[in-house]
Amino acid sequence: MRILVVEDEPRLLRNLAKALREAGYAVDTAEAGDDGLFKAETNDYDAMVLDVMLPQLDGWEVLARLRKQKRTPVLMLTARDGPKDRVRGLDTGADDYLIKPFDLDELLARLRALIRRSAGQVRPTLSAGDVLIDTRARSVTRAGQPVVLTAREYAILEYLALHRGEVITRTELYEHLFDESDDTLSNLLDVHVFSIRKKLGRELITTRRGQGYCIEP
Numbered sequence: 001m002r003i004l005v006v007e008d009e010p011r012l013l014r015n016l017a018k019a020l021r022e023a024g025y026a027v028d029t030a031e032a033g034d035d036g037l038f039k040a041e042t043n044d045y046d047a048m049v050l051d052v053m054l055p056q057l058d059g060w061e062v063l064a065r066l067r068k069q070k071r072t073p074v075l076m077l078t079a080r081d082g083p084k085d086r087v088r089g090l091d092t093g094a095d096d097y098l099i100k101p102f103d104l105d106e107l108l109a110r111l112r113a114l115i116r117r118s119a120g121q122v123r124p125t126l127s128a129g130d131v132l133i134d135t136r137a138r139s140v141t142r143a144g145q146p147v148v149l150t151a152r153e154y155a156i157l158e159y160l161a162l163h164r165g166e167v168i169t170r171t172e173l174y175e176h177l178f179d180e181s182d183d184t185l186s187n188l189l190d191v192h193v194f195s196i197r198k199k200l201g202r203e204l205i206t207t208r209r210g211q212g213y214c215i216e217p
């Protein structure tokens with residue numbers, strides 16, 4: 001899953017990006033509203049964390065312009081605890097909001113929920129055959145036995161399972177799993193998919209030649 005964080009306070013931005021990467025997300029960042037809007041329009045993010053008070057364009061303006069074209073789930077960060085602010089955020093098309101200062105675990109939990117909801121999933125556990133994926137713990141079991149995946153393998157599996165029944169192109173996987181700071185050498189999709197199949201069964205992920213990968217419904 002790939003997240004965009006738009007926040008002009010350098011320290012908070014660094015800490016957020018670090019925490020999100022540690023939680024397994026690919027993360028892009030922007031420090032001003034116009035740059036954030038450009039990235040959000042250019043890339044397909046699984047979610048966006050958007051500060052309200054930003055230079056160039058403020059968060060409201062970024063959100064309003066983004067909503068003319070995209071449904072990317074947006075979590076707003078607001079410094080002011082005013083009910084008017086929250087109403088405005090939700091009216092403009094924000095999916096959720098947090099008041100600064102916020103608890104990092106709460107931010108992570110809300111992001112997970114936003115991403116699940118936007119994929120039409122309500123429950124935090126995903127399943128495919130005898131494979132169970134717990135998106136809270138980022139853990140996987142097969143027939144009840146824990147299976148250890150690398151961060152990359154987990155990210156690929158979770159994305160495919162969240163979009164079960166859809167054929168996901170390689171381009172889409174790259175877009176959603178790797179951020180702008182990733183080097184291309186670690187991006188060997190086939191190698192990761194081969195390894196997932198070895199651990200969880202060959203039949204779990206189908207290759208549709210010329211199209212992409214799929215976990216069958």
Ligand code: CA
Nearest residue numbers: 008051053054
């Ligand atoms: Ca700010």
